[in-house]
Amino acid sequence: MKRKRIAYRPVGDDFSPMLISTSYDMSLFPGHTSSILTGTTRSIIPPARLVTFSTLVFLVSSATAVVTGILVITRSSALHSALFLILNFLALAVLYLSLQAQFIAVIQVIVYAGAIMVLVLFVIMLLNLREENHRCRSFPRRHLAGILLGAGILLIFVQAIIAASVSYPSSLARNAAEIGTSSAIGDLLYRSFVFPFEMASILLLAAIVGAVVLAKKRFP
Amino acid sequence: MPSLTWYLTLSAVLFTTGVVGVLTRRNALIIFMSIELMLNAVNLTFIAFSAFLGDGRGQIVVFFVMAVAAAEAAVGLAIVIALFRNRRTVDINDVNVLKW
Incomplete structure (x- = not known):
């Protein structure tokens, strides 16, 4: 019998990096109010690794957001676009959580990924569309114009962000956990x-x- | 901890993705979704500034943006349905009555 080989790994001290890092992140802000997570965790990993964990969360969710965003505008089927847009909204909800905006993150999942996208999917399936672009050229001129314009806009944005970045606060505000x-x-x-x-x-x-x-x- | 610049750059990239989607796609539904993408990019900017500056009013603005987005979704999709019912298409190249 192979059933006896299944062993459940106990959630030990070294097995819950997420909870531990949450306690670390909270400990940055002395005025925080949520003590549910911090009460059950112990910080046994040195802080240097935990900083990279929050960076890792940002990198993974932002890469998901960018990739799904590009997939939304490149899929020919509107249904696929809508499904990737839901993934994009979920990645953004994770980013909101990493910014301590818990209420907005929940609203994002319920209202955007839930209500609005269900409405969009409902309309897509109601209309029962065929694939578009079957009569166009493979790479129309408007694609080139759109991408060039988009690159210009992105350039302006990034230049403005970098130009103003000297006045930005370097870390989350002290009361960031409370205002969310x-x-x-x-x-x-x-x-x-x-x-x-x-x-x-x-x-x-x-x-x-x-x-x-x-x-x-x-x-x- | 990622800095504010990272969040703003990500938001700029997402907004640009939405702009390119609006400019390149001709399916009204996908243009609609690109607009949602842009709204979310702006929401991310608001949340990031709110968290880094410690001001909760940014999150209130996001709340209202979501309310407007919900209203926009309802009306926009109703327009798409009415368009499809009258013209049997959602390709905006076929909807050029106002084109000069």
Whole structure:
């Protein structure tokens, strides 16, 4: 019997680098409030390796975001584009988490990767499109123009980022873990931004009515 | 810890990807998705500045951007459906009534 060979590895001290690094990241900010993770972990790995872990998270998720972003705009099937866009949103949610914005990360997964992309996928499958570009040349001139324009825009962006980078703070703010919680966001939203919040609700109502009117079966 | 410059550069790359998508693709749905890509790149910039500067208002802006994106998704997809119903296409080269 081969079943007896399956051995479950216990989650030991050397087997949970993510939790340990979280405790390290939190310990950078003395004012943090979440003690769930820090209470259960011990820091047994020297800090030098843990800094590279957060860098590793950034590199992996940003590479995922860039690659899936390029795949979104290069796949000929809209369905494949939509699926890669969901992956892109998930990678961005990981990046938001690495910036301690927990509420926005959850909203990103629920609203963007959940609601909006389900709507897009629903429309794609409803329309049941064929592949596009079957009558075009293999590399139209607008692709070249678009890529050149995009390169120019990227150049301007990067130049501006580098030119302003002397005034950037070098690390996360001290209260970065606090301002990302849902209580902090709700406090700001219902105190200082209550009027824009109501405006957003009216906007969403108008969008619902507009969508129903536009997608109705027949125009009068 | 990655610095703010890394996040901003990543955001610039993602935004440029969205711009190139809008400029090169002719499928209305893929253009729509490229716009979502650009909105998310801007959201990443807001979150990065919010976390590095310690100001929660950046995340509020992201919240509103998401609300606007949801409204835009509903209306935009309804327009795409209405377009497909009337013209049997979502290729924006075929929708050139306003072209000069």
